[in-house]
Amino acid sequence: MEANTRSTGRLPAAFLTPGSSSFMDFLGDHSPELLPGNRPLPPVQGAIEAPHGTTIVAVTFSGGVVLAGDRRATMGNVIAQRDIEKVFPADEFSAVGIAGTAGIAVEMVKLFQLELEHFEKVEGTVLSLEGKANRLSTMIRGNLGMAMQGLAVVPLFAGWDVDREKGRIFSYDVTGGRSEERGFAATGSGSMFARGALKKLYREDSTEEQAATAVLQALYDAADDDSATGGPDLARRIYPIITSLTEDGFKRFSEDEVSELARAIHERRLEEPDGPRAALL
């Protein structure tokens, strides 16, 4: 089995072996060193310093699900990047948002996107939403060794289930444990504040725009209490990334749409810094 296809010219046997439709399985057979979880880590003392992404939130609404993330990456007490993108389309009907070590997470998303596309091309049909969520689980499990050295990746996966015709959210833990969330979910360092906010703001029958407003409010609250989460940066025009998944597929809100929502929230917060109030009883 030849690793370099150009050295013999002919496609190596591994390429023509019938079998798995999974690109990760193929990589594992043919070029295991390219799999993110397959690299031996040198023993290190303490955690490795690398940029970390922070808060991701998701909310279902009547016609689908909204997935959003702030734009900050931190390294210790330093803001490593102000405009990092942490929410990506996984395929036509699903998206993934990542919290944790940015470098590894971005590589994982790239491989995950390819895994779904590869299956689609080889099989001629798409994976079920559960199937996609399980593949992501496997990838996170493969990263456990790194996670134990402080390089964890904890994503949030959201998609439109074509068969059940509804938006669904899956959250993960660092060991790859997967659980389906009802209504709303958050991950990352600011997630507990965001989840607290969403608990009060979530409505089952909300519209897409209301759901987008709710996730922005939640990110605003997370940024308020968690130093690693960035709020909307009105001066630099850096706003959270908001995406939605509906029966029309993946959509990313344009900068103008998000800016309008973010400014409206900001205006209200100048009068009520703690955001909208929920009824007591």
Added chain:
Amino acid sequence: MTTPFYVSPQQAMADRAEYARKGIARGRSVVVLQYADGIVFVAENPSRALHKVSEIYDRIAFAAVGKYNEFENLRIGGVRYADLRGYTYDREDVTARGLANVYAQTLGTIFSSAAEKPYEVELIVAEVGEGPEDDQIYRLPHDGSIVDEHGSVAVGGNADQISSYLDQRHRDGMTLAEALKLAVDSLSRDNNGGERSLTAEQLEVAVLDRTRPQKRKFKRVLGGQLSRLLEPGEGGADAEASAESSEESSSESED
């Protein structure tokens, strides 16, 4: 132990070529045509499950005739090659030329290796460019040669006759409906010069459409859209417009 008969290398190769050609000629043909907005693939294929035309990568598609298990194997090999290359370098670094070379080497090695039976397949690898002049179409016969094609190409049984029919009638800048009708006309002619009529159900049609907003330009033309494009007299803007308007709705259901 008996001594095998001496067979001259020329004779051995000629026998193998003959074997492969006969296998390919048994199957129905596939035609590939350039049109204004891309490249259209048309195959006579009553099966909805076993495809003769498939997506390889963002701008690259694959069409094949011959033995299904052999070209399916090559197709999956090509998808793996393209995905691995795009993952290692960048999506832009996956080209039809590179893929065609790998296929040619693979087919050539198999063809000349006495230990393996030659593949009874003929492939087409096509890549849609930014403009019609950047489109690339490669034809890969069973023996590992590569032919750089322009305009139109046919492979499979009766390919020579279909090719000459297409060569005479194909022109640059055809609309999708025009190109599709020409392709179906050419496929409807059988060996004896007679005509059969082909319906939408018997056709597998796909396009590499450079105007698609998505990065993946491959799209199957199915059902209602295909029937509309095939309607006689609908040569012009109507069918084209309906093809475009149904783009969004059908792009979800494509496989």
